[in-house]
Amino acid sequence: MYRAIRIPPEKGEEIREKAVAGKFLDTTRKIRKIQTEKGTFLEIPVTEAAGETVEGFPVIEQEDIEFLKPPASLKEYLKGSLSETELAQVPSGWQVLGDIIIISIPDALDEKKLIIAEALLSMYPKCRSVVRDFGIEGQFRQPKRELLLGSSTETIHKEHGCFFKQDVTRVMYSKGNLEERKRMSRLGKGEVVVDMFAGIGYFSIPMAVHARPEKIISIEINPESFAYLKENIRLNHVEDIITPVLGDCAQAAPEGEVDRVIMGYVGTTHHYLEPAIKALKKSGGILHYHETVPENLARTRPEERIKIAAESLGKKAEVLETRRIKKYSPGVLHVVVDVRIFA
Numbered sequence: 001m002y003r004a005i006r007i008p009p010e011k012g013e014e015i016r017e018k019a020v021a022g023k024f025l026d027t028t029r030k031i032r033k034i035q036t037e038k039g040t041f042l043e044i045p046v047t048e049a050a051g052e053t054v055e056g057f058p059v060i061e062q063e064d065i066e067f068l069k070p071p072a073s074l075k076e077y078l079k080g081s082l083s084e085t086e087l088a089q090v091p092s093g094w095q096v097l098g099d100i101i102i103i104s105i106p107d108a109l110d111e112k113k114l115i116i117a118e119a120l121l122s123m124y125p126k127c128r129s130v131v132r133d134f135g136i137e138g139q140f141r142q143p144k145r146e147l148l149l150g151s152s153t154e155t156i157h158k159e160h161g162c163f164f165k166q167d168v169t170r171v172m173y174s175k176g177n178l179e180e181r182k183r184m185s186r187l188g189k190g191e192v193v194v195d196m197f198a199g200i201g202y203f204s205i206p207m208a209v210h211a212r213p214e215k216i217i218s219i220e221i222n223p224e225s226f227a228y229l230k231e232n233i234r235l236n237h238v239e240d241i242i243t244p245v246l247g248d249c250a251q252a253a254p255e256g257e258v259d260r261v262i263m264g265y266v267g268t269t270h271h272y273l274e275p276a277i278k279a280l281k282k283s284g285g286i287l288h289y290h291e292t293v294p295e296n297l298a299r300t301r302p303e304e305r306i307k308i309a310a311e312s313l314g315k316k317a318e319v320l321e322t323r324r325i326k327k328y329s330p331g332v333l334h335v336v337v338d339v340r341i342f343a
């Protein structure tokens, strides 16, 4: 585990000097400023030698680690094992979820996949498996993946104070949606919310842990993701907030009950706009509507689809904000539109 202490900024220099003198400052990671619900802190990375507390500040496990020098590149590790032509095709990015590394390897490097997996495990000594990624498919958004090294594909990923247990070969977890998961953690306080495409709890869990709505109804159609959703509700101790529902949100969503609807699904999300609008209280509420859309239509098509659905139900729609989540494919964006629906 990577350790750190959180201290008030004004104590920064004094404690950093003590950490240097006591030889427990971890010089491979950044000292950084962080903002929490309790205010601004400095997070000082420390080694095991710090013990359990430093000057009365508890040693905690650090999340979202930032190294001062990035780990040596994968290509560096592979020099000598791969030809120059092969090295040129080695990927420069991969995903680390919990203790599992997920990497997409081009077909041309098929015969070198195990050497690449071994190099990755040497770069990340705390990881224990490497999985090859072939993309995501179908309504359930299931990944096609192959275990290259290690014995398990199940892990617990920690992010933003939440735990997400998952089998990386059975369910997806998009690194590009990190900011949106954090944003959801700041919304919904005291409200009734429905998460129509809950997955393993990508948005429901951070919202329940940090914003603590009165209730979140989290609907998921895929039994495998649903099993992890239930487990993540337990792991994060939010049983009193989240009610998990196995089913198709087009039928399972409540009617006239909620203040806010999360529609974190792409492809055919617009087909679900009517049940989403019907789920809102009579007085209205907020939709977070996701869509994958060609770049030149990002400002118009999602908004038009929402307005048509609202009008068909005798409601009005006011777009509050359209945010870009990530580039989905060449020329196509994944956007989320925040809309207020009212009578």
Ligand SMILES: C[S@@+](CC[C@H](N)C(=O)[O-])C[C@H]1O[C@@H](n2cnc3c(N)ncnc32)[C@H](O)[C@@H]1O
Binding pocket: 139, 140, 141, 172, 173, 174, 177, 181, 196, 197, 198, 199, 200, 202, 203, 219, 220, 221, 222, 225, 247, 248, 249, 250, 264, 265, 266
């Ligand atoms: C792609 S995931 C969400 C990914 C997530 N936003 C993230 O941050 O990584 C969408 C989930 O919606 C579920 N789903 C698809 N159609 C559904 C439906 N009609 N009703 C309920 N859940 C559905 C899929 O099984 C999947 O688990």
